Amino acid sequence: MAYKHNGEDIFVVDSHVHFWDASPANWRADARVYAEGWISCFYDYHKNLSPPEWVWPLPKYQKYTEQDLMKDLFEDGYVDVAIFLPTYLKDWYTNGFNTIDQDAVMAEKYPDRFVLNGRWDARDGEAGRKRLREEHKRWGFKGVKLYTAEWKGASKGWKLTDDESRRFLDLCAELGIVNIHVHKGPTIWPLNRDSFDVADVDDVATAYRDAGLRFIVEHCGLPRLEDFCWIGTQEPNVYGGLAVVMPFIHARPRYFAEVLSEMLWWIGEDRLTFASDYALWSPKWLVEKFMAFELPQDIKEQKGVDLTLEGKRKILGLNAAKLYDLQVPAAKVAAG
């Protein structure tokens, strides 16, 4: 179902969605506590920031169906195209949490609806690069999701600036996988430093700018928003992914306004992309509230920024459409 504003269609790209299996049957026997801890944490995020009528029961949240996915995104959720960002976590989930293979089933069945992204882990080295080549040959990725805080045996994370990481980035540039989605997390080596630090994004964004890579920082660098803002002004190929920022619009609208206005001030409306992080949250209410949202007057005056209909269109879909070469129907291109 299309979102209409004054009779005009709005093109919506949900730039960060999952089709995960976190049901107990998929918890590894040697890692049940982590597997449960991961999805319970997601569920708390979901409960904390969703409107009450959008809160699912836990068993559904742990594993939802193809029907849920299609209905919530496309029938009800106004989404035209959704971008899968896989998250493996194979140390905890037997078949992985949300793998390329799981997503590919949907992407192959509904090719007009989904963009299938790849992933890699710098610690996989040459074998990982071989696999990326094979997967790319099969699916033709335009982007990858990198989760630098993923556990792997004794390791608790890696940095984009690691030598092995640079070899993967070289390969992405070679293969034309240009959209690098980066997600920071709470555990990364060395554990005593700030694991949410986005300084490594700064380094690689500079190094790979001429090679055409774009770095989409998921959650706009939250909880290190200010560092992300600074990097975003320095590096024209750095984008802010609004997953996790979006749902603040309901539960904490003042902070949503504060955070979004900072993004608009530092990064600008051309480099922000809407995302629900489904099934963390559902796009329907996010799109509705975002289209109805206006920056408070005091924030507009203090910061000298505004969120116009044109800006909303870019953030909701047109920016991501450019990143992923998506065809935008003529009726949806028009600025309001």
Add this chain to the structure above:
Amino acid sequence: MTEPASLQEAVTAALDTVTDPELDRSLVELGFAGASVDGPGRVTVELRLPTYWCAPNFAYLMVQDAHDAVARVPGVESVSVRLLDHFAAEEISSGVAAGRSFDDAFDELADGGGLDALRRLFHVKAFVARQEPLVRRLLRAGRTPAEVARMRIADLEPAGVDGLEYLEKRRRLGLSIDPTAPLAVRPNGQPIAAEELIPYLDRARATRVSVEANTTFCSSMLATRYGKVEVKE
């Protein structure tokens, strides 16, 4: 012998001085921690965090600070700090109990640099986040950036709550709070020139928004996770 009721009060007051290093708010105020006197001179502190995955370095600082603050209370003979429902609860609780540093407790997962740099980084953020609204207030009151750049601490009269908080964060960074010292300084103590003031404040604002957004999110996540948290008084 200390009266149990007053020891309980003293212990809670001590715990109230311990802050979450990232949010820079009291653990008691945030609902993260509570202390109880279980026996003569014996205290248990329970620490609950907003998620199972809260960064272990921050958790370690909080457990360690809570342990040290409570142990200093006269009449306290033993302190046990229990970090609850956290992926690294075991390493952290036992590490602090044994008096180990973070680097020792996490051995090969840390680089030996300790947590001092991390703590300082967040003291800087707290300083900057308090400084920005204070200086904006002075500008709104009609002062030019050049005038603000010339101000001394003594010119902040009356200091106001925001002024006193700023000076406290400034003192904690090891910067001068002498009445003759320049009022607007960078975290390294260098005065901010008039023409640099507005760009400096713009960056500071992003820091403040980030800290505030994290605080509101973390405290509401705690409420979601535990319902209404009972802080034992």
